[in-house]
Amino acid sequence: MTVKIYIPDDAGALALGAEKVARAIAQETAARGIEATIVRNGSRGMFWLEPMVEVESENGRVAYGPVKAADIASLFEANFLSGASHHLSLGDPEKIPFLARQTRLTFARCGIIDPLSLEDYRAHGGLRGLANAVAMAPADIVSQVTESGLRGRGGAGFPTGIKWNTVLNAVGDRKYIVCNADEGDSATFADRMIMEGDPFVLIEGMAIAGIATGATKGFVYIRSEYPHAIAKMERAVEIARRAGVLGVNVLGSPNAFDIEVRVGAGAYVCGEETSLLNSLEGKRGVVRAKPPLPAIEGLFGKPTVINNVISLASVPIIMDKGAAFYKDFGLGRSRGTIPIQIAGNVKHGGLFETAFGLSLGEIVYDIAGGAATGRSVKAAQVGGPLGAYFPPALFDTLIDYEAFAAKDGLIGHAGITVFDETADMLKQARFAMEFCAIESCGKCTPCRIGSTRGVETIDRIAAGIEPEKNLELVTDLCNTMKFGSLCALGGFTPYPVMSAIKHFPDDFAPKKMAEAAE
């Protein structure tokens, strides 16, 4: 048997030199006359070990990492192609604690299969959910999804089945499935990883959504900052079309469904669903007032399901194994699994899919190993740029939509950025306002003007100008933004700002001025 070598071409692995490693391995196998198949897989999501190379031998898969091009010669010397030991040996990747502790449902195949091989996808359980769906009545598919307890993984946590039901019952000569792949939140990369590592699961999820609601056309709106994900999705759609997974007869059924990949143009606000719809229509990505809901009047005024990548990619397993199977994971009203993205200043950053219910502290300390710098952890921002900064005193909060809401935070798209003790929380609060000012679509005043005034007022606090009065002003401004903004950009910017002020008052205290005055 020819040996199989897996070298990820996930953007994260590429950023750490995977392309050079792949070239060096190809050269070395050629020079040594070894017959080997190189598979460019997705990432398993352990970025401190990337580029992680895996070899498939008689003993199963054996991993090595982090591999540099300079290590290749010694790996061949050590005979790594038969799984031999080397100082970069990691053994069976599935036994690495970070991976062994996970429950991978949505990411079951990511990092394991060849992302563009439909045969691989099928061999690892792919298309079973869609095969079940084409044999079911649309209303039954919708009730399965409702029953599973799946809630929108993009951030809002709205029950997916209820959204689908609205579209199913809406009247329209055309309906659309729109996949929101405008993953602009810092600390989040789950959408990117699944699109690069297992694109067919998203295609399958969208096709199921189409059949369930009577939509025949789907769009995947991917941000332009993700060129690798765009290329992968485009190729995967083409392959799915040729294989009859997409087209006029989905899997040979009478259902038609096709997908088009669209590229954003660098506007963070287009991750907001109504801006995204405007952008797809070729307009400025300005937020629309709701109602009407997109489910009733969405893309081009037609009933539209708009879901996040992970929500849609979680549907195939629900349709394969049943609602009860999925619902069995999690707690309270947060059912199933969530791909937590551990980012920033951590030893072990990456993707950790698990049932809801872990505490923030378990993630930051046990799983991520604390700060990469070895200093103590000062804060964790959960939920991206619009999420709250939590101090270690709140690290007992469980990953659960309601538990975070109860502590004035949000899970969002489940990205967690860890900061060490050198972080200046006034600076972070200022950045939240500045980012809102840069990215505001300009439609509503609290967001458009409030963010700019917010930056100015925080600057005054930093300069020691009437700090108490200005802190009161920022608080009042945040209140106006929170309740007066049209969408989550202006409405949630107060979360990072107010949490920084509330939990890290020392960073806003006047003494900073004396130090800075030098």
Added chain:
Amino acid sequence: MNMQLARTEIEARTAALVADLKHLEGPLLPILHGIQDEFGFVPGEALPVIAEALNISNAEVHGVVSFYHDYRKEPAGRHVLKICQAEACQSMGSDVVASRLKAALGIGFHETSRDGSVTMEPVYCLGLCACAPSAMLDGELIGRVDEDAIDEIVEALRK
């Protein structure tokens, strides 16, 4: 005379591009991406051609072009360096990376060096948050940008 030639050429190439993509649902963004790929920026001369073909006003096209950060009004430098400035990268010192590179290249964000070799821009997240700080040089991703990586970037740009 040259300007005149350029204008007709831009118009002709734009018209061809629009003809290719006009059939799409909501074709304006794909058209603008196509134009930026074609010319390296979105020339003002292209806008009336698009407006005419899509039966919308010049103002509407201008409004869309100016809304999105990606569309350039003028050509970028020969190299484009994007440095992530979002939170995950901030936690790993992206501000230091940015100031080192600004000093080494003698330009700030949204500026092009006088010799036209490089344009430097901030970017808010490349999805490389578990290997921060990150950057992108001409589409090539760079994770864990450290002192060595900064030197390599500067070296690559001097060539």
